[in-house]
Amino acid sequence: MPRSLASFLALCLMLLGFALPAAAFETRARAAWVYDLTTGTVLMDKNAETPLPPASMSKLMTLNMLFEALRDGRVTLDTRFSVSTRAKNMGGSTMFLNETDRPTVEELIQGIIVLSGNDACVVVAEGLAGTEDNFARLMNDRAKVLGLDNSTFANASGWPNPGQRMSVHDLGRLAVRFITEFPEYYGYFGQHEFPYDNRAPQNRYNRNPLLKLGIGADGLKTGHTEEAGYGLVGSATQGTRRIVFVISGLGTDAERAQESERIVNWAFRQFAEKPVAEKGHEFARAQVWMGDQTEVGLVAAEDVSVLLPGSQLEGVTGEVVYTGPFEAPITQGDTLADLVIKREGLPEAHIPLVADRSVARGGLAPRLRTAFLVLKDKLEGQTGLAVSE
Template identity: 35%
Template sequence: MIKQLVASMLLASSSLSFAQQPTAPVPSATLPTPAPGQVVEQQPQAIPAAPQLAATGYILVDATTGAIVAEFNSSERLPPASLTKMMSSYLVVDEIEKGRISEDSLVNISVKAWKMGGSRMYVKEGTQVPVIDLLRGVIIQSGNDATVALAEYVSGNEDAFVDLMNQTAARMGMTNTHFENSSGWPAEGHLTTAKDLAVLARAIINDHPTHYPLHAEKHFTYNNIRQPNRNTLLFRDDAVDGLKTGHTDEAGYCLVASAKRDNTRFIAVVMGTANERARAAETEKLLAYGFRYFQTTPLYQAGQQVGTSRVWAGQADEVSLAIPKDIVLTLPKGREQSLQAKMHINEVIKAPIAVGQELGNLTVELDGQLLVNTPIVAVQAIEEAGFFARLLDNLKLFFRNLFS
C-alpha cells in the first residue's frame, strides 16, 4: 500500500508541467527606498494651490515625466499664432537628424515666402538661403517668410507640409490640434490647446536634444538685420532656454517656455494674455511655482537589479531580478523619503526562464497612493534541469503545497 502511494505521488509530480505555472503574486519585503538613508515617515505637507494667471488657458508640465503640475482650460481649443512654428521647426529638425536634408542645403526663396507679412526674417525672392539660417529665422525671429520657405523645401509646397504637420500631431497624441498653415497665420479652424503644445514641446526637447539649444539663442542677424529672440525670459532667467512666442489679435500674447534647474525641467504653456509684459510675467509665476514645490526624482535605472528569487527545476537555483526601464517621478519636494517600494514576486518560478521574462512587479506608493506599478524581469536565462533534478524539485513543491 505504501509503495503504491509513493508511486502515485511520483507519477503526479512528474506529470506536472515543467513550464512556469501561473501564480498569484505575493508581497515580499519592502525594498530600500530610492534615496539613500533610512525611511522616515513624514506627515503629508500641504502644497499651496497653483497661482491663477491672467490668461485664457495654461499648463505646467514636467518635461521628463509628463506629469501635469498645474493647469487651467488646458484642453480648450485656441488659436496658437506663431506657436505653430514649433511643429514646423520640429519637422525640419527631424529631416536634418534623419539625414534627409542638410543644415547646409540651399533653399530657393519663392515669391510666396518673400511676400509673407507679419514677423519676418527678410529673405529675398530668388535667393538661396541655407537651411540652418532659415531654421534660426523661424525659431529666433519667428519669421513667417522663413517658415514658408522651409515648408516648401521639405514637402514641395506648403499644403503638403501642413498635411505632414497634422499627421505628426496625430501621432504625438495632440488630439485637439489642427493646422491650416505652417506659420500660424490666422485661419479658420487653425486651433490647438495648451496641453497639446506641452506634448509638442516635450517632443522638441526630448527627441532633438542636439538642435534644442537653438531655442536659447538670444539674437540672430540675417541680411544685416539683427533681431532679438521674442522670448524675453531668455534675457531675465538663466534657467530658461526656450521655446517660442506667439501673437495675433485673435490669439492674444502666448508663450511656451522651458526652464531647467538642477535635475528638474518644466514646460509652461501660457495662452491668451493681454500683452508682452503679461505673457512673460504670468509664465514666470507658473515656473516659479513648479520649482518651488516640485522636483523630478529618479527612482530606478533600466536594468537595475533589485534582488534574486528561488528557481525550481532549473540548472540554476536563483535568478536575478531587475527593473526593465527607467522609473522617474515628479514629487512634492522633500517627500522622496516617504515613498514605499515593494516587490511582488511570483510564488513559484520554474525553469525554463527567458531573459526579460516577467516574474513579478514592483509598486511604489506615497501616502497610500499608487504611483508606480512596473514589471520585474529576469536578468539571465535559466534552462531546465535534468530529469531527476526536475523530479526532485517537483516532489519538494508537491509536499510544500500539501502542507502549506
C-alpha cells in the same frame, strides 16, 4: 503574506532631508501643461488636451518638418531656398525677405525661432512641398504618426485659421521631441538675437521673456494672436532636472512673462528628485513554480529615484505588485514586478523590478511539488493571484 513598504520608503526618504510643502499652483493660463522631462512626471495638466488656436507656437511643427528633412539628408543647413512673392507678402512677424533672397536653411531656422518670421515659414513650406497647402497636408499626416492627436494644420506659420489648432500637450510633445531627438538643432531655441542682413535692427531679438532671466531657460517659442492670446512653449534646466511647459491664453505679454517665470520657479522649488534605492536592492521575494529554486528576489534594475512634492518627504508609501507565483525558467534581469509609489497630487510612480537570479526548470521533484501546490491552490480558489507586498 502581503506587507507594506511604507516604512522602508519613508525611512529612506526621511534620511534625505526635508523641503517646504508643495503648494497648489493655480495658473491664470487658459490651458497649461508642465512636465518634468528628467523623471517623466506630469506636474500640471489644465485643459491640456483641448485643441486651441496655437498662433506662432505651431511654427514648432514647421520646424519639426524641417529638422526631419535635415536628418534624412533631403536638405543641409547650407541648402538655399527661393522666396516667392506670396512668402514676401506675408503679414505679421517677418524676416523681411524678398524675391531676390536665397536664404539658407540655417538662416530660415533662426528666422523662424528668433524672429518668428511668417515669411520664413512659407519659404520652408514651399521649399519642401511645393506649396503651403501641400505642406499643411504633410504636417497633418506627420502629426498623426507622431501621436499629436489634438492638432490640425492649415498653414505653416500659425496664421489665424479655423483649421489651425493644437493642444498644449501636443505642443509639449514637440518640445520634448526636439530636446531628445534633435539635440544638434536645439541650441537655436536659446539664441537671443538674429540680425538677418541688418534689415530690421529692432526686430532682431528673441521674444522668449525667460532667456535673459538666468533661471536656466533655453527655449522654445512664443505665440500671440487676438484669438489665441499670449502663449509660450518653454523649457529650463536647473541642476540635473529639465522641465518643459506650455501655457496658452494669457491676456498680455507681461502676464505671459510673469506666469512663465512663476511656473519655472514652482516646478523647481516645490518638487525634488530623491533617490529611493540603489541598483540591486531587493524589495521582495516571490514564489517560483517548476524551478530548481523555490523563490526569486525582486530587485531594482537600476538606481531608483522619484520626483516628490516637498510635503511628502516624510510619508511616502509603496507596494510591490506582481501576478505570481512565477513559472520557471526565469532569466536574471527579467522584469517581474512593479514598485508602485503613491505621490500627493502626482501620478503614481511605477518602477520595474527584475529577477535577481536565473532559475532553471527543475527535475521530477520540483514538478511533483508544483503539481501538489497547484492542486492545493485550486481547491482553495487561489491560483494566479495578483500579489501586493
